[in-house]
Amino acid sequence: MFRLLESVEIIDLTRPILMRASQPLPTALGFLDAIHLATALLWREGRQEDLVSATHDTALAIAARASGFQVVGTP
Numbered sequence: 001m002f003r004l005l006e007s008v009e010i011i012d013l014t015r016p017i018l019m020r021a022s023q024p025l026p027t028a029l030g031f032l033d034a035i036h037l038a039t040a041l042l043w044r045e046g047r048q049e050d051l052v053s054a055t056h057d058t059a060l061a062i063a064a065r066a067s068g069f070q071v072v073g074t075p
Helices: 002-006 015-021 031-047 058-066
Strands: 052-054 070-072
Touching: 015 031, 031 058, 052 058, 058 070
Parallel strands: 052 070
Antiparallel strands: none
16 A cells, blocks of 8 residues: 555646646546646646546546556456
C-alpha cells in the first residue's frame, strides 16, 4: 500500500486541464470525470510516460481505456 502511495502525484487544477476537459473526449463523461481524464491525458503528453488509471466508475474506465490507458478497479 505504501509503495502505491509513493507513486501518487497531486496535480493542481489549471486552465489547460479545464480547457482539455471541455473538449470532446472518446465517450460522454460528467465534468469531474472529464477533469480526471484530461489531467491524465495532459500528464501523459507532457511526461511521455504511461499511467494506470484506478477507478470504480464505469464511464471513466471506458473513456480511459479508449484513450489508451490501462485501467484497474473496474470489470
